[in-house]
Amino acid sequence: MSGTIAKSDRPTCAPSRAARELDFKRGEFDLAVNLGLIRTVPDEGGGGRRVARAEIDRLRAGDGFPDALRERVATAGTHEGAEIMDVTPTRFTSLTRFGLLVPVRFYLNRYRTVVWLYLAEELRQFAAEKGNARLLTGRLPADLREGLKEKLDRRPRNWRGRHAGFLLRQAGDDPWAHAAAVACLLDPADVADVVADPYERDHLNRCRPRLPAHGAPGSPTAERAQKLMTASEPDEVAWFRADLAQTMETARREHPAPRPAPEPAPQAPQHTPPHGLLGWLRRRGRRPTR
Secondary structure (H helix, E strand, O other), rough: OOOOOOOOOOOOOOOHHHHHHHOOOOOOOEEEEEOOOOOOOOOOOOEEEEEEEHHHHHHHHOOOOOOHHHOOEEEEEEHHHHHHHOOHHHHHHHHHHHOOOOOOEEEOOOOOEEEEEEEEEHHHHHHHHHHHHEEEOOOOOOHHHHHOOOOOOOOHHHHHHHHHHHHHHOOOOHHHHHHHHHHOOOOHHHHHHOOOHHHHHHHHHHOOOOOOOOOOOOOEEEEHHHHHOOOOHHHHHHHHHHHHHHHHHHHHHOOOOOOOOOOOOOOOOOOOOOOHHHHHHHHHOOOOOO
């Protein structure tokens, strides 16, 4: 059957098959996995993550399936988010730039403008908290106004922090997967500085998780998205580097990176005595004279 592997004790599905059976678009499915709503298992063939049939059955048996599950991964952009929170789009953007609302996804439109998306469920929760009422109406607090005046924008960093949490949850207790999750959000030069051994870097690349794709590889859209997904603020970079260095110590100790087998040392040439008539003549020539 397409999308399944033959394993009698734990049959699983590929993500694309699981998304169809759960009535999810692929982006919704990936977000549900990141949020921990759908549990995945490693592909024993090394092909990424898969979903157990039992997990699909559990989700399909839930109350209100599929609408209730899809509501938990519903996202909203600026205008939809402002409507959910009953504020103006300008105020909504101010709250997001200051970091009070954390994006869960982003994409670049045809003008290569970044469109940030937020969990609708979180927006409703934020608006319902009494302590946030002063942020939704009237004059914004002084610290928020000052930050916006200085062009503060915490959205990219907040997305990276949140996505790092997603990746680390999926990494579990595997130190190499943990290190690769951190490394994929760092500039390659920083990774090379922390992990000097080329064999270790190769192994990190093999464990590297898949980041969201934006545009064709090498395109201006893909390059801009990669910049957004790469840690850039000094304290943020320092934190990721320190985490990578610490996790690599554990990875080296528990499971050293594979290396090619050493080549055997060259052996000294052995001189075998010549055979036949030539050998007999040489041996006669070495006899001592009387």
